[in-house]
Amino acid sequence: MSAAAPPTRPVPCRVVTVTVPSLDLTADPVELTAALVDIPSVSRDEARIADAVEQALRTQAPHLEVVRNGDAVLARTRLGRASRVVLAGHLDTVPINDNLPLRRTGTGDDEVLHGCGTVDMKSGDAVMLHLAATVAEPRHDLTFVFYDCEEIDAAFNGLGRIERELPDWLTGDLAVVCEPSNALIEAGCQGTTRVEVRTEGARAHTARGWMGRNAIHAAGEVLRRLAAYVPRTPEIDGCRFHEGLQAVAIGGGVAGNVVPDSCVVTINHRFAPDRTPEQAVDHLREIFDGFDLTVVDGAAGALPGLDAPAASELVAAAGGEATAKLGWTDVARFAALGMPAVNFGPGDPTLAHTQHEHVRVADITRCARVLGDFLR
Numbered sequence: 001m002s003a004a005a006p007p008t009r010p011v012p013c014r015v016v017t018v019t020v021p022s023l024d025l026t027a028d029p030v031e032l033t034a035a036l037v038d039i040p041s042v043s044r045d046e047a048r049i050a051d052a053v054e055q056a057l058r059t060q061a062p063h064l065e066v067v068r069n070g071d072a073v074l075a076r077t078r079l080g081r082a083s084r085v086v087l088a089g090h091l092d093t094v095p096i097n098d099n100l101p102l103r104r105t106g107t108g109d110d111e112v113l114h115g116c117g118t119v120d121m122k123s124g125d126a127v128m129l130h131l132a133a134t135v136a137e138p139r140h141d142l143t144f145v146f147y148d149c150e151e152i153d154a155a156f157n158g159l160g161r162i163e164r165e166l167p168d169w170l171t172g173d174l175a176v177v178c179e180p181s182n183a184l185i186e187a188g189c190q191g192t193t194r195v196e197v198r199t200e201g202a203r204a205h206t207a208r209g210w211m212g213r214n215a216i217h218a219a220g221e222v223l224r225r226l227a228a229y230v231p232r233t234p235e236i237d238g239c240r241f242h243e244g245l246q247a248v249a250i251g252g253g254v255a256g257n258v259v260p261d262s263c264v265v266t267i268n269h270r271f272a273p274d275r276t277p278e279q280a281v282d283h284l285r286e287i288f289d290g291f292d293l294t295v296v297d298g299a300a301g302a303l304p305g306l307d308a309p310a311a312s313e314l315v316a317a318a319g320g321e322a323t324a325k326l327g328w329t330d331v332a333r334f335a336a337l338g339m340p341a342v343n344f345g346p347g348d349p350t351l352a353h354t355q356h357e358h359v360r361v362a363d364i365t366r367c368a369r370v371l372g373d374f375l376r
Contacts, residue, residue: 021048023056025133029368030113030361032126037102037115043092043152046071050091053129053146061133064144067166071148072158074169075132077141083310084141084172085375086339088330089125089179090150090158093117097355111361118359119347120151124178127346127368131375138375140310143172150330159333174310175334176371180347183363183370185318186325187239187311187342189332190270191301193280194248197222197265198292204259212259216252219263223247225287226267234272237304239324241272245287266296270326273301273335302332305340314342317374344371 041049050071064075102115147158204212231243252263271280277298331341346363
């Protein structure tokens, strides 16, 4: 008969307390920007900032319906207004690059906030959060969307998940994506497509190169057509778009003594939103007629839609000027849902993702004032 096992002692549980950062949504949007920047939120690690945003909205904006979807936080009014404006901003940043915590330089209107996310796009989020708490009786019904995973593969973008699971939260008459735009309205956005143009040859020993056909040499005609390309610059709703066609990669070669039999030139085409991706590809097939062309990826652009009433009101509040967005942003996702969409946020977009990312206080103040005037 075996001896009885000695009694085991219970292992005490260790309680880990996670503190949710406190945000004052009624504070100056500049100070709110600083508080958001000091909450690290690299893509896939947005839970802490989402917790802070959710808690602040639930406690400081009782006029809003608030829901949580993954690490996205959504809030909206239900006032029965004749139109609805959707304001959207992502909570995540690119990886930190020795640029946290926040640093401040200058004073007054010349003050600058430095740090990861200051431009892309926590200053825009701060403006949205401030408006969510302080504009309780807006002239339009409002929806605020703070979403996750914008800075990584599009398959993980929180807007896609929200569209699948809570589609009614993304409907409205105008979408304002508060991405950096130098505090100017950038309407719509370009579409983009990437293709591979392949040339074929025949292998031979380089000592007898005339017995083969060099595929890399044949790519010279592809490059010639690229160099001769004259881009369109169409004007849509008063916004001048500038198309582009650029080789972004080239590959070929077998060995140091072999005439190559294949070469691939990868080309990116940025096209105005008056063309569909299919029309853009047809255009490329015309340019590279005679060559094998394969589409790698693409995304539709977004028309400005500035003739929509809510959009024209926003442009008027911003001083009557709007420019074309030369690039692709999430406004295209809203345009695909059937609403006009613009980019309007603090900061210089060329500073996004850089170690020296910074935003001017004057940009934050202007965006808060323009959007506040528009919404009130």
